[in-house]
Amino acid sequence: MENTITISEIKRRGMAAITDHLRLGPTHVVKRNKRAAVILSEDEYQRLVAQHAPHLPGMTALEWLIAQPSTGSRSRAAIDADLQAERSW
Template identity: 60%
Template structure:
């Protein structure tokens, strides 16, 4: 691994250590002498997942959450009943 940054260096220099490394490509984060993570630029990440960043599509976290598909199968009444049951202790 040629483009590495240790956790200690990140603690010492902060985001500057990662930004500097990203100029040379993906940054491998080393923790306790083992590879712990890889940081990619946003452009590289989008390329890997096959999405194209859309210009001007800045959205808030709430707007993003509202666009996500529902993952659950329970009805609101069922969730409310379960919460009420848990609160009656």
């Protein structure tokens, strides 16, 4: 079942309600029968933030692109060899 908490429960029980729900993982906050927010533990939040490269004011698109973490598995040499093979047809 989905881990949700209502605004009224938060108002009634406060941080104790949030702590109880966070033991089960990320918690959806429901306001007026609609999801309004998600509460994460500090550890989970830091893990998510660490996955993204920082965006600094004044950063160009190229600088941002270069700052992104590599997710590919091919080496530069393999990519260069594939490009050379394509160019020599």
